[in-house]
Amino acid sequence: MEKLTDLIGYLKKQGVRFADAREHLFEERSLRFEDRRVAHLNEEYTNGVGVRILFGNGWGYGSTPSTAPGCIREAADEALEMAKAANARAIGSIDLCEEPCHIATFETKIEEDPFQVGVDEIANAIITANDEILKGKDIIKAYGMAVFRRMKKRYANTEGSEIRTTIYTTLSEIKALARANDEVKERTFAPPPMNAGYEYFRNTDFRGAAPRIAAEAREHCFAKSCEDGEQTLILDPEHLSLTMHESVGHPTELDRVLGYEESCAGRSFVTLDKLRTFRYGSELVDFVADNTLDRGLATYGYDDEGVECQKWHIIKDGIFVGYGANREVAGRIGLKRATGTTRATRYCDVPIVRIPNLYLAPGKKQLSLADLIADTPRGIYIEGMGSFSIDQMRLNMQFGGDAFWEIKDGRIVGMLKNVTYNAISYEFWRKCDAICDEREFKRHGFISCGKGDPMQLAQMSHGASPARFRNITVRRAK
Amino acid sequence: MSNKSTLTEKPKKGTGPGNRGAAQLEVAKTIIRKRLKKPATDNVCACLFEEDMHFIRFSNNEVNRENLRKALNTLIVNVGYQGRIGNFQTNDLSEEGVAHAFARAYENAKLLPEDPEYMPAITKDEAAQARLYKLETHANTSGQRYDLLSRIFKEIGRNGLSCAGTLSSSFNRATTLNNLGVELSHEEQTLGLNVTAMTNSSSYKDSFLDTDLSRFDEQAFLRSLVEKTKLSENPQHLPPGRFTVVLSPRAVGELVMFMLWYNFDRKAIDEKRTAIFPRLGTRIADERIRIHVHPQHPDCPAFPFSPTDGRPAGSFDMIKDGMFVDGWYSRFYEKKTNVKEKGRWPSNVLFAGTDRSAEELIANVDDGFYVNSFWYIRLVDLMDGIFTGMTRDGVFLIKNGKLCGSVKNFRFNQNVFAMLMNVLAIGQTFRTEYGAFPFLTVKDFNFVSGTEF
Numbered sequence: 001m002e003k004l005t006d007l008i009g010y011l012k013k014q015g016v017r018f019a020d021a022r023e024h025l026f027e028e029r030s031l032r033f034e035d036r037r038v039a040h041l042n043e044e045y046t047n048g049v050g051v052r053i054l055f056g057n058g059w060g061y062g063s064t065p066s067t068a069p070g071c072i073r074e075a076a077d078e079a080l081e082m083a084k085a086a087n088a089r090a091i092g093s094i095d096l097c098e099e100p101c102h103i104a105t106f107e108t109k110i111e112e113d114p115f116q117v118g119v120d121e122i123a124n125a126i127i128t129a130n131d132e133i134l135k136g137k138d139i140i141k142a143y144g145m146a147v148f149r150r151m152k153k154r155y156a157n158t159e160g161s162e163i164r165t166t167i168y169t170t171l172s173e174i175k176a177l178a179r180a181n182d183e184v185k186e187r188t189f190a191p192p193p194m195n196a197g198y199e200y201f202r203n204t205d206f207r208g209a210a211p212r213i214a215a216e217a218r219e220h221c222f223a224k225s226c227e228d229g230e231q232t233l234i235l236d237p238e239h240l241s242l243t244m245h246e247s248v249g250h251p252t253e254l255d256r257v258l259g260y261e262e263s264c265a266g267r268s269f270v271t272l273d274k275l276r277t278f279r280y281g282s283e284l285v286d287f288v289a290d291n292t293l294d295r296g297l298a299t300y301g302y303d304d305e306g307v308e309c310q311k312w313h314i315i316k317d318g319i320f321v322g323y324g325a326n327r328e329v330a331g332r333i334g335l336k337r338a339t340g341t342t343r344a345t346r347y348c349d350v351p352i353v354r355i356p357n358l359y360l361a362p363g364k365k366q367l368s369l370a371d372l373i374a375d376t377p378r379g380i381y382i383e384g385m386g387s388f389s390i391d392q393m394r395l396n397m398q399f400g401g402d403a404f405w406e407i408k409d410g411r412i413v414g415m416l417k418n419v420t421y422n423a424i425s426y427e428f429w430r431k432c433d434a435i436c437d438e439r440e441f442k443r444h445g446f447i448s449c450g451k452g453d454p455m456q457l458a459q460m461s462h463g464a465s466p467a468r469f470r471n472i473t474v475r476r477a478k
Numbered sequence: 479m480s481n482k483s484t485l486t487e488k489p490k491k492g493t494g495p496g497n498r499g500a501a502q503l504e505v506a507k508t509i510i511r512k513r514l515k516k517p518a519t520d521n522v523c524a525c526l527f528e529e530d531m532h533f534i535r536f537s538n539n540e541v542n543r544e545n546l547r548k549a550l551n552t553l554i555v556n557v558g559y560q561g562r563i564g565n566f567q568t569n570d571l572s573e574e575g576v577a578h579a580f581a582r583a584y585e586n587a588k589l590l591p592e593d594p595e596y597m598p599a600i601t602k603d604e605a606a607q608a609r610l611y612k613l614e615t616h617a618n619t620s621g622q623r624y625d626l627l628s629r630i631f632k633e634i635g636r637n638g639l640s641c642a643g644t645l646s647s648s649f650n651r652a653t654t655l656n657n658l659g660v661e662l663s664h665e666e667q668t669l670g671l672n673v674t675a676m677t678n679s680s681s682y683k684d685s686f687l688d689t690d691l692s693r694f695d696e697q698a699f700l701r702s703l704v705e706k707t708k709l710s711e712n713p714q715h716l717p718p719g720r721f722t723v724v725l726s727p728r729a730v731g732e733l734v735m736f737m738l739w740y741n742f743d744r745k746a747i748d749e750k751r752t753a754i755f756p757r758l759g760t761r762i763a764d765e766r767i768r769i770h771v772h773p774q775h776p777d778c779p780a781f782p783f784s785p786t787d788g789r790p791a792g793s794f795d796m797i798k799d800g801m802f803v804d805g806w807y808s809r810f811y812e813k814k815t816n817v818k819e820k821g822r823w824p825s826n827v828l829f830a831g832t833d834r835s836a837e838e839l840i841a842n843v844d845d846g847f848y849v850n851s852f853w854y855i856r857l858v859d860l861m862d863g864i865f866t867g868m869t870r871d872g873v874f875l876i877k878n879g880k881l882c883g884s885v886k887n888f889r890f891n892q893n894v895f896a897m898l899m900n901v902l903a904i905g906q907t908f909r910t911e912y913g914a915f916p917f918l919t920v921k922d923f924n925f926v927s928g929t930e931f
Contacts, residue, residue, distance in 0.1 A: 037595060042567060045566070045570060059545055061544070065551060086540075089627065089631065119564075120589040127591065140751060182756075183861060258538075259538050260542050260543070260642075262537055263644060348549070350543055387858045389854040389866045391870070391931075392854075396928070398891075454531070454544075477858040478859065
């Protein structure tokens, strides 16, 4: 930390308006499986220091893989030069929101460090499950994945903050691929990724899930095609995590709204005039952003510009009420404080606004999934994630799924195939007419959400109880 | 789009990114060579990636927060041990860091289960098949880059428009060494400019990707960008349906690359799990279509070897005369099937074009659309080859052979094999991010819904 605070002292003398420095160690163990083999192992260690400088109204960012003071100084001098060049061409002003000075430490609570576990043990857990998958009739392939991350950061800024964080993340899945009836279909078992240690992976029953996904992959090959037209959908929490990520998470990133991401990730239909007035969903729909969520993938304690992680509403009673914002853009909508959701993937990446841990609040009335299906005369229950696509303003969206179950007279009667649904995002959420209660709430999330240019991959949790949507356009994927 | 590259034997050194930390890297290479002379096993390979980039992102006609210098040097060590491959990747290139990478890769290898697809290290004879080349490069300075952006912002602003995009100057080098004495190295220096210009109701994007800023025709680029952006203003809402479209090289590349990626792995084809399998022996595209790989192609040069193990990149046809020819192979699968000189995946993709300009293609369409680019393409149905996605940054109405205004964006659900069969005309080829692709006129392109902009 001393190297960083020394640098900050140096930069203060250079007349910068603001600067921060982040020593950022990113470690990842990633194993990918094909049948009974480890198809790919990658173990990564990437460490370095990034220096961000605001000079006048221009930003510059320099980085170095070395933690030697001379190298850090060189990166800072480059950042300052770039900030001056940007300032000379600036037409707007940059005013950072205030943030208290933090002297703090935050760590993910873990029982077992996944980097202390042999790769043989990790491989054995997945290969044992793949063995079970491959016993299934008409199964032609079994896949698997296990990813573990350890991220250690030291952060200091010109306002006096000094923050140390250590984050652990675990993600895994297994997948069955069946070929029958001139079809090739897959089915996935994916426990929710968590900021957790190896104990979370160890306690996951991959082998137990294997026979079911193998059988359902085969069943999918023999399923009948869905019918085109407006239908009632019940979406499971894993599926909803993707829907909310694309249609609520990304469009409510304030930097996107203000055009910063236009050239790559795109902009947003959720323009500033819609704040606190726009009906985004039915009255049942509450979306909560919570970067303090226990074991949440975006639960970092403090973000990469030294802002404390927080909890806030994005949508309340169906009305759009809040963005995710960094210190640069928060003031433009009158926020006194950034929301603490600005992150960078590695030391050489600039911190940008990222989707927070985001969840659809459970319904307030008692309602189980069984009750909801029983209350649905005709519809489709979609589990898991499949094809997904949305336009750059986050309006026209189309999703598939991992498994599609036909509902008739309040009962699941069999599997369907080739289901996609298509909607305008806010119209979709307005058609939500039931959400199961908290007993059915489940988490999911992502560790490879792409944004920024150069592209960065970030992680965040999502969650929901199963929810029902009426009159959604369903189309056979043929 | 105007992006021709020139192959030459002698590179010219510049003053841009590419020289940072050179001394430290040479020290690291010396340490690596020393370690490879006393390898832990008979299969040890080290790859050193050097990436040095000055990247300027802009939005709302000014430079924004992603104004950065990115220098990332990465060592990847693969160690084979009794039929297993262990790996470790690090950016710690100190003597201790390199030693740790070799040790950790070896430890991992010993713990992994035996891999039935294990392959030994590449030999010098095999590596000698890589056709190495050097690109002529002309570096540009950061001052030139910022000044270019100032002129772009001024011209865009003068026309009442705003713009966003990126200007990057990057240097990449990969050096692959192994315990059998293989040492291959290849470097690239590229300049990329992407500009999305916007009215209040629309956007249009254009790009320049090359090794040399002096080949950039700034005036022509800006003139076309401003004209097309103004033409895109106030897009009409039209119902979806099947239409004749002229696709830009960028749009063609985006869609064709997805199709190739999901379908052209030879092992997956033989295991009957890609859409190519049921189509083997049948025509999968119009008979004029040829899609092939050629790492040394002057229009779109690519890495002449695979950096992870030094395997030479092959030249091969994937589609010729509209028929499937072959896919790509892992080293294991190449050996198993006794095939030579294919690549692990395409080092570049070349979709053969003609001398027909975009204007000629448009002039032959009475009623249709010109699509400048696609966005968020995803697989919908594997075996039918159906992909979905949106149009983006410019969809223009074509009436009686002329562009006449723009329309709001569409979603498509398109069988890509059907698209390749429905090609009416093939135009000039341009280099894109994914390879070299031509303008295409396609009938019955399937737009299924619209959006609000």
